[in-house]
Amino acid sequence: MTGELQCGYCTPGQIMSAIACVKEGHANSEADIREYMSGNICRCAAYPNIVAAVKQAAPEILKG
Ligand code: FES
Numbered sequence: 001m002t003g004e005l006q007c008g009y010c011t012p013g014q015i016m017s018a019i020a021c022v023k024e025g026h027a028n029s030e031a032d033i034r035e036y037m038s039g040n041i042c043r044c045a046a047y048p049n050i051v052a053a054v055k056q057a058a059p060e061i062l063k064g
Pocket residue numbers: 005006007008009010011041042043044045046
């Protein structure tokens with residue numbers, strides 16, 4: 001997920017939230033992902049890439 005971000009300052013929180021987002025079943029659409037991840041602020045505004053990364057990683061996260 002590192003290539004999706006810019007400065008990386010928000011990366012740890014984004015990753016932790018992304019895992020929970022998928023495991024708790026909130027990654028069924030981009031709108032779902034955006035809503036669940038909305039508490040994670042990214043000062044670089046890399047949100048489109050973060051959403052894309054969550055979608056891409058979701059199958060692997062679910063595999064465990
Ligand atoms: S990538 Fe810089 S704060 Fe998110």
